[in-house]
Amino acid sequence: MINGQIAVSEAMEGRLSPEMSALQEQVQKLQAELQAVRENMPDNRLTMVVFSGDLDRVLAAFVIASGAAASGMEVSMFFTFWGLTALRQKRQSAGKTLFQKMMGWMTPVGLPGMGVSKMNFGGIGAKMLRAMMRQQSVPQPEEMAQMARDLGVRMIACQMSMDVMGFHKEELIDGVEVGGVAAFLGEAVRSKSTLFI
Amino acid sequence: MINGQIAVSEAMEGRLSPEMSALQEQVQKLQAELQAVRENMPDNRLTMVVFSGDLDRVLAAFVIASGAAASGMEVSMFFTFWGLTALRQKRQSAGKTLFQKMMGWMTPVGLPGMGVSKMNFGGIGAKMLRAMMRQQSVPQPEEMAQMARDLGVRMIACQMSMDVMGFHKEELIDGVEVGGVAAFLGEAVRSKSTLFI
Amino acid sequence: MINGQIAVSEAMEGRLSPEMSALQEQVQKLQAELQAVRENMPDNRLTMVVFSGDLDRVLAAFVIASGAAASGMEVSMFFTFWGLTALRQKRQSAGKTLFQKMMGWMTPVGLPGMGVSKMNFGGIGAKMLRAMMRQQSVPQPEEMAQMARDLGVRMIACQMSMDVMGFHKEELIDGVEVGGVAAFLGEAVRSKSTLFI
Numbered sequence: 001m002i003n004g005q006i007a008v009s010e011a012m013e014g015r016l017s018p019e020m021s022a023l024q025e026q027v028q029k030l031q032a033e034l035q036a037v038r039e040n041m042p043d044n045r046l047t048m049v050v051f052s053g054d055l056d057r058v059l060a061a062f063v064i065a066s067g068a069a070a071s072g073m074e075v076s077m078f079f080t081f082w083g084l085t086a087l088r089q090k091r092q093s094a095g096k097t098l099f100q101k102m103m104g105w106m107t108p109v110g111l112p113g114m115g116v117s118k119m120n121f122g123g124i125g126a127k128m129l130r131a132m133m134r135q136q137s138v139p140q141p142e143e144m145a146q147m148a149r150d151l152g153v154r155m156i157a158c159q160m161s162m163d164v165m166g167f168h169k170e171e172l173i174d175g176v177e178v179g180g181v182a183a184f185l186g187e188a189v190r191s192k193s194t195l196f197i
Numbered sequence: 198m199i200n201g202q203i204a205v206s207e208a209m210e211g212r213l214s215p216e217m218s219a220l221q222e223q224v225q226k227l228q229a230e231l232q233a234v235r236e237n238m239p240d241n242r243l244t245m246v247v248f249s250g251d252l253d254r255v256l257a258a259f260v261i262a263s264g265a266a267a268s269g270m271e272v273s274m275f276f277t278f279w280g281l282t283a284l285r286q287k288r289q290s291a292g293k294t295l296f297q298k299m300m301g302w303m304t305p306v307g308l309p310g311m312g313v314s315k316m317n318f319g320g321i322g323a324k325m326l327r328a329m330m331r332q333q334s335v336p337q338p339e340e341m342a343q344m345a346r347d348l349g350v351r352m353i354a355c356q357m358s359m360d361v362m363g364f365h366k367e368e369l370i371d372g373v374e375v376g377g378v379a380a381f382l383g384e385a386v387r388s389k390s391t392l393f394i
Numbered sequence: 395m396i397n398g399q400i401a402v403s404e405a406m407e408g409r410l411s412p413e414m415s416a417l418q419e420q421v422q423k424l425q426a427e428l429q430a431v432r433e434n435m436p437d438n439r440l441t442m443v444v445f446s447g448d449l450d451r452v453l454a455a456f457v458i459a460s461g462a463a464a465s466g467m468e469v470s471m472f473f474t475f476w477g478l479t480a481l482r483q484k485r486q487s488a489g490k491t492l493f494q495k496m497m498g499w500m501t502p503v504g505l506p507g508m509g510v511s512k513m514n515f516g517g518i519g520a521k522m523l524r525a526m527m528r529q530q531s532v533p534q535p536e537e538m539a540q541m542a543r544d545l546g547v548r549m550i551a552c553q554m555s556m557d558v559m560g561f562h563k564e565e566l567i568d569g570v571e572v573g574g575v576a577a578f579l580g581e582a583v584r585s586k587s588t589l590f591i
Contacts, residue, residue: 019414020216026421027223033428034230040435041237042586044386049589051454053512056278060248063357067378073386081450082512099526106513118250118279119303129361132296136360160457163530164523181461189438189467192239193391194587195246196454217413224420231427238434241583253475257445260554264575270583315447315476316500326558329493333557389436390588392443 045074047191049184053082053108054117055126055141061197062144069151076187077148078179080158083197084165086111086145087157087172100166107165110173111141149175156183242271244388246381250279250305251314252323252338258394259341266348270389274345275381277355280394281362283308283342284354284369297363304362307370308338346372353380439468441585443578447476447502448511449520449535455591456538463545467586471542472578474552477591478559480505480539481551481566494560501559504567505535543569550577 046068069075088109108114116125156179188194243265266272285306305311313322353376385391440462463469482503502508510519550573582588
């Protein structure tokens with residue numbers, strides 16, 4: 001018996017182990033490869049560039065953002081160029097170049113000042129859209145934006161656009177983060193969808 | 198011999214099984230994890246939001262949709278805001294508010310009434326684009342749209358936009374589905390690419 | 395001993411192998427499935443459709459492209475419709491229809507001729523944007539485009555748009571590839587993000 005056990009033990013080490021350890025190695029390799037795949041998988045995340053400063057497009061962005069956040073997705077909105085105006089809460093001229101002052105005066109302060117992208121007719125289009133939304137009991141654009149914030153949607157203002165256009169952080173609504181293209185890309189590559197609006 | 202076999206059996210259960218059952222557990226865990234990864238992988242699917250009502254942008258959407266469907270992808274197009282006009286087949290005023298009637302009259306009925314996004318000059322730009330396409334034997338926008346439908350591209354009209362703008366389902370072309378932002382997100386998260394056009 | 399070894403050997407083949415070969419099969423199946431998943435994973439890649447011919451939008455595209463390429467991503471930009479004008483380096487009328495000649499004369503030659511999408515006022519808006527960028531020591535749009543090229547961003551001109559609008563390859567800047575919707579989709583499905591700009 002003792003001899004037999006030694007024989008078994010030797011047999012296992014001498015004959016069985018090659019197969020066994022080959023399998024173990026394969027399984028370990030699979031674990032490492034699967035781990036790499038999982039790290040490369042997108043999160044349950046949606047990223048948007050809001051480039052447009054038109055009420056209708058910005059509204060679409062907030063509706064999608066709210067819907068995604070409500071369904072449990074992580075949502076980040078990067079506001080750049082004209083999109084930055086959606087984050088403004090006041091006009092300010094201190095510390096700006098002449099062109100930046102002009103830019104500040106000529107562009108809307110938040111959603112209330114925005115026009116629609118087509119048939120705006122000096123603001124009539126935007127007013128009409130708002131009235132039509134009210135008639136259908138659809139929340140106003142400002143409420144949609146607030147809903148997105150309440151649902152945890154992150155709002156990031158593009159640093160380069162702020163520098164160029166002269167929008168200072170204190171002119172923007174509270175809770176806005178500031179980031180660059182690297183921050184955007186970092187979110188985008190981990191997202192299931194990325195939209196440019 | 199009989200004793201030897203018992204010894205082997207015991208040895209296998211007593212000495213081999215720990216390794217073996219550890220491996221089995223690891224393999225089962227791998228199978229479960231891989232299954233989770235596979236369920237989280239995007240389908241061979243393309244989703245688009247068609248927000249624009251400009252002929253050139255809508256045309257680009259249909260060209261991409263047809264190409265994707267022809268290559269075997271599942272394609273869904275969500276028409277929202279101005280994009281809804283691409284799905285209209287007639288004007289109708291019954292059961293609409295004044296603003297909805299105005300919206301209905303001022304916006305195009307399908308692709309034939311659409312202008313291009315730049316240099317439209319009251320419709321001349323759209324006519325010129327169509328003529329240039331004809332001269333190069335490129336199918337007209339309406340044919341591109343029909344091709345997309347024939348290839349199984351799903352067309353979904355945005356419920357909220359229909360409500361606000363007052364476009365009723367019977368005004369839209371046949372075969373159009375109606376859905377909301379949740380339906381869009383459900384497709385987008387399973388898609389390899391999502392475009393906002 | 396010899397008998398014992400035979401017994402072990404038989405026992406292993408007769409009793410152990412079923413478990414072992416079952417495990418081996420499972421591991422092989424896992425390997426194949428994981429390989430399929432890996433082939434279906436997106437590359438570290440970003441694909442863009444540049445549809446717009448507005449300086450601000452094209453600039454945003456180049457900024458994102460440069461940032462992505464600098465971070466090690468493979469980046470492809472597909473220029474279509476108005477976006478094609480970003481790739482032009484000269485005007486040429488030979489071998490064009492009347493409409494194509496008109497199109498060639500009415501559209502900008504590269505970024506220097508482009509206006510901005512809002513408040514352009516016949517080119518003043520574009521000049522103002524350029525001045526504001528200069529004042530903040532932000533590279534000019536042409537430098538951003540060159541940076542993208544230097545970083546290995548691929549620029550692909552849409553074949554169908556070239557045919558329709560009559561832009562010949564020799565009118566475009568050097569190093570531009572020509573491709574169709576199939577080429578775009580081939581890149582898009584392997585990309586982590588796809589943007590329509």
